[in-house]
Amino acid sequence: MLLEIIMIPAVLAIIKIMVIILLFAMPLGTVLTLMERKWSAMIQDRVGPNRANIGGFTGHGVLHLAADGLKSMFKEDTMPKGADGFLYLIAPFFGLIAGVATFAIIPLAGPIGNFTFQVTDIEPGLLFIFAITSLSVYGAVLAGTSSNSKFALLGGTRASAQMISYEVFMGLALMGVFMVYGTTRVSGIVDGQNEYWFGNLIPMWGVFTQPLGFVLFFTALIAETKRAPFDAPEGESEIVAGYFLEYSGMRWSAFMLAEYVALVGVASLITTLFFGGYHVPWLHLWENAPQWIVTILQLLKFSIFTVFFCWFQIQLRWTVPKFRFDQTMALGWKKLLPLSLANMIVTAFVILAFG
């Protein structure tokens, strides 16, 4: 009876959404808010947050997560005078929703029979991602315009300009992947990466078939999340905190969480599209491996790669200096856009000649 209810597609989808968001995306995003501080401290030879404690127990700073949550919950939710109330109040959640929605099409492990570890495998596939990321622009723009603050407005303007320009070639950079695997469906792309070159030597991962596409897409995604080196919209050295300058309390935390959920989203997208998704390379050599071991290995492989790319993005933030805003624009329009066009054309010719 219970099983029947669970197997109703709508119920199943809701359960999957819950599990993926509440057990994967959100916890990882939350932990990353602390890890970013801890890891950046290690990079800079500091200690990092280590003071929050319950009766002397600090757990190397883990309790800061609880402290942060409590603090933002009890903090006053301020609204500046002259702000556009409704837009001001809903703006933080655009980014969060967009970040979370990314996980709808990401498969965490291979299907078992009819059951897939993916909320939905829609036909447009990655076009959905483009639609969603353009939605996340609204968070920044609405927050910037509704705050009645000049710094926030500047930040919002920068954010919209940057995200819209980088969206242009984010799509173009992925064209190569679509061409190589012949589909926009995520499951198709992931399965396409389970094939091998030269017998069983090199898996046909996106990063090997589309190295330039990988670099371009990764760059565009980092620019979309507005993290360093593309954090001119926040620009704490010039415009204080940019578009979310006026926020406090839980709404500010929503922006923060959105940033980290987007970071996890970027990491899992990169894993899915360029590093074989959940497919463990060379696993097919192990004939009649039990299904449950395969699934666990796949979940593990996916998580490890995702965490690695989260770490990589954080490391990147603490390594490279921020681009000036005109440099961001110049990089996008003058270098990356022509490169992604060239990548697309070359890929097309190579496929025409050898495919």
Added chain:
Amino acid sequence: MELKVKQVNRLDGVREALYFPALYVGFRLTVKHFWRNLFGSRDVVTINYPEEKRHVSARWRGRHRLTRRENGFLSCVACYMCETVCPSKCIHIEAGEHPDLSVEKYPVVFNIDELRCVFCGLCVEACPKDAIRMDTGVISMAYTSRQTFDFTRDLLRDNYDPKAHSNPKYEDYDLPSPSNQQEALPNSQGVPAS
């Protein structure tokens, strides 16, 4: 007159435009630090302040102390030298007659408002009796009311037992603190016991 313009020699060319060589160099550095500190915090230079204290030089001018004679009485003879020289006028002394006639005077009241003090050290230099020093190594004073910064004679009094500490300058944790001012006053050793 022509303006002098300094031409900044910018790096450019393919190597710079590619970003990757520079990224590689940066990554090598940050990842190295990351890994070294991930396992055992080997490069961390932070001093966890309230628990760990920094070494304080012997010449550091910290909170004042009033030194004592061998028999336990204050060395100060209430000559007002320090009060006179103090640029911030934060020392307040009232003299009393010392029972030992060879000493003549002792401070009945000796207050230093540490909040006004600029830690110039002139009082120490002015003192003819080496009665006031600033070598307690107490580098930070933080209390919740202004009155507590007005250190009285008995709080300033050098209170440590030299036998109990190898280096009393740095380990004077048992100096009286303003919170136990009430207890400190009755046991005053400013005047000789009868």
